[in-house]
Amino acid sequence: MSVNDVVYRKSRQRQKIYDLIKDMQNHPTAIWIYNSLKEEIPSLSLGTVYRNLNILLEQGLIHKVSFDGNCDRFDARIESHHHLICEKCGAVDDIFLPRVSDIYKDALKDKKFKITHHRMDFFGICEKCAKK
Amino acid sequence: MSVNDVVYRKSRQRQKIYDLIKDMQNHPTAIWIYNSLKEEIPSLSLGTVYRNLNILLEQGLIHKVSFDGNCDRFDARIESHHHLICEKCGAVDDIFLPRVSDIYKDALKDKKFKITHHRMDFFGICEKCAKK
DNA sequence: TTGATAACAGTAATGATTATTAAATATTTT
DNA sequence: AAAATATTTAATAATCATTACTGTTATCAA
Ligand SMILES: [Mn+2]
Ligand SMILES: [Mn+2]
Ligand SMILES: [Zn+2]
Ligand SMILES: [Zn+2]
Numbered sequence: 001m002s003v004n005d006v007v008y009r010k011s012r013q014r015q016k017i018y019d020l021i022k023d024m025q026n027h028p029t030a031i032w033i034y035n036s037l038k039e040e041i042p043s044l045s046l047g048t049v050y051r052n053l054n055i056l057l058e059q060g061l062i063h064k065v066s067f068d069g070n071c072d073r074f075d076a077r078i079e080s081h082h083h084l085i086c087e088k089c090g091a092v093d094d095i096f097l098p099r100v101s102d103i104y105k106d107a108l109k110d111k112k113f114k115i116t117h118h119r120m121d122f123f124g125i126c127e128k129c130a131k132k
Numbered sequence: 133m134s135v136n137d138v139v140y141r142k143s144r145q146r147q148k149i150y151d152l153i154k155d156m157q158n159h160p161t162a163i164w165i166y167n168s169l170k171e172e173i174p175s176l177s178l179g180t181v182y183r184n185l186n187i188l189l190e191q192g193l194i195h196k197v198s199f200d201g202n203c204d205r206f207d208a209r210i211e212s213h214h215h216l217i218c219e220k221c222g223a224v225d226d227i228f229l230p231r232v233s234d235i236y237k238d239a240l241k242d243k244k245f246k247i248t249h250h251r252m253d254f255f256g257i258c259e260k261c262a263k264k
Numbered sequence: 265t266t267g268a269t270a271a272c273a274g275t276a277a278t279g280a281t282t283a284t285t286a287a288a289t290a291t292t293t294t
Numbered sequence: 295a296a297a298a299t300a301t302t303t304a305a306t307a308a309t310c311a312t313t314a315c316t317g318t319t320a321t322c323a324a
Contacts, residue, residue, distance in 0.1 A: 009290065009301060030280080045304045050281060052302095066200045069312095071280055084245045093245070097238055103229055104254075111227060113216045115256040122236075124247040141270055141321050162312080177273045182312060184271090201281095203311055 008059070013037075013044060014052040021062055022076035027083075027092040029071050065092070065119075082119075086126035093126070140191070145169075145176060146184040153194055154208035159215075159224040161203050197224070197251075214251075218258035225258070 008014075016037055021028060028036070034049045053074055056062045063075045067085065077094060084093040097120070104115060140146075148169055153160060160168070166181045185206055188194045195207045199217065205224060214232070216225040229252070236247060 007301090011289090011302060013303075043304065045306095047282080047305075048303060054282090064200060066198060068196060068198045068204075072200075084243060084247075086245075087248065093243070095243060097235055099235060099238060103231055103235070103252075106229055106231060111216060111225070112259040112262070113218075113225070113254070113256055114262060115216075115254045116219065117256075118252065118254045120235075120250065120252040122245070122247045122250045124245055124249075127244040130244070130246060138270080139322095143271060143320085145272075175273065177275090179274075179313080180272065186313090 008055055011052070013041065013048055014055060016041065017049060017052050018056055018061060018076065021056075021074050025094070027065060027073040027075050029073055031071070033074075067092075067121075080117075083121045084126070085121055085123050086129055087123055088125055088129040091126050091128075095122070140187060143184070145173065145180055146187065148173065149181060149184050150188055150193060150208065153188075153206050157226070159197060159205040159207050161205055163203070165206075199224075199253075212249075215253045216258070217253055217255050218261055219255055220257055220261040223258050223260070227254070 017033055020033055020036060026032070030049050030053060031046065033053075034044065034046045037044050037049075053062070053064075056074075057064055060078065061076070063078055065073045065075055065083065067073065070090070073092065080100075081094050081096050082100070084095050085091070086093075100118070100120060104118070108115065149165055152165055152168060158164070162181050162185060163178065165185075166176065166178045169176050169181075185194070185196075188206075189196055192210065193208070195210055197205045197207055197215065199205065202222070209226060212232075214227050214229055216227050217223070218225075232250070232252060236250070240247065
């Protein structure tokens with residue numbers, strides 16, 4: 001452990017934030033988390049939500065998913081997976097595509113670029129919105 | 133043409149902004165475009181850059197590429213392609229992966245989701261940064 | 265040439281996120 | 295257990311990218 005590493009103590013707020021992200025499949029935003037926990041922890045501050053989200057990110061317990069224009073969303077699923085994003089209602093659904101690793105290899109063939117991770121998002125219309 | 137559609141007049145500023153994005157392979161940001169054109173058009177305003185970028189987006193002449201945390205970048209390459217993003221220097225390089233369409237089909241099999249487009253970004257270390 | 269309106273520059277406002285700070289908690293040491 | 299030490303919190307201010315507003319100028323069809 002380097003001198004710069006911080007030892008994080010446990011905190012009720014951080015635990016609740018993590019649990020909420022894990023329980024929800026919504027890929028919630030900071031403000032959504034804040035509003036959801038406000039009732040249970042009335043003293044909660046939005047700054048605390050953001051600070052703890054960054055700690056959870058640092059600890060590798062969650063991932064941040066940034067979408068065009070909108071604010072960041074957070075994901076407690078840390079296994080490699082991808083997203084289906086509805087352009088009408090904004091819903092974000094998970095999808096698992098094992099064959100993506102083949103594309104990795106293709107990418108590495110031509111370019112001398114050391115890939116550490118990737119993101120792949122599909123945009124379109126979800127089943128629900130298509131029915132309307 | 134619906135009543136809500138706007139007829140865009142030509143403007144020197146917008147043409148210069150578009151040309152710059154097309155000539156550069158950099159995927160430049162709004163502020164970078166602003167600084168680059170300031171010399172040629174001293175009266176140019178950053179708001180004008182943003183407004184015209186949105187018009188060009190609406191016209192489908194450019195694409196916006198949002199990266200985690202940083203500000204938006206713009207791309208005059210509208211053919212489907214993907215990106216290699218260096219996590220050290222922030223450089224954005226283009227890469228063409230024809231086999232991605234196979235993954236599309238896999239995605240469509242399971243879920244009833246009508247995909248209109250997608251994005252795929254690879255993060256890692258570029259050749260230049262790896263040498264240092 | 266003129267009337268309508270898009271585009272302009274300048275500036276203010278917005279919205280998401282981060283930084284600051286003093287008080288409240290939690291942990292470690294006496 | 296009490297004191298000393300370190301971390302977290304809530305509240306608030308600051309920052310940064312982007313958008314909205316306003317009065318003026320440029321474009322273009324009639
Ligand atoms: Mn997910
Ligand atoms: Mn590109
Ligand atoms: Zn939908
Ligand atoms: Zn690099």
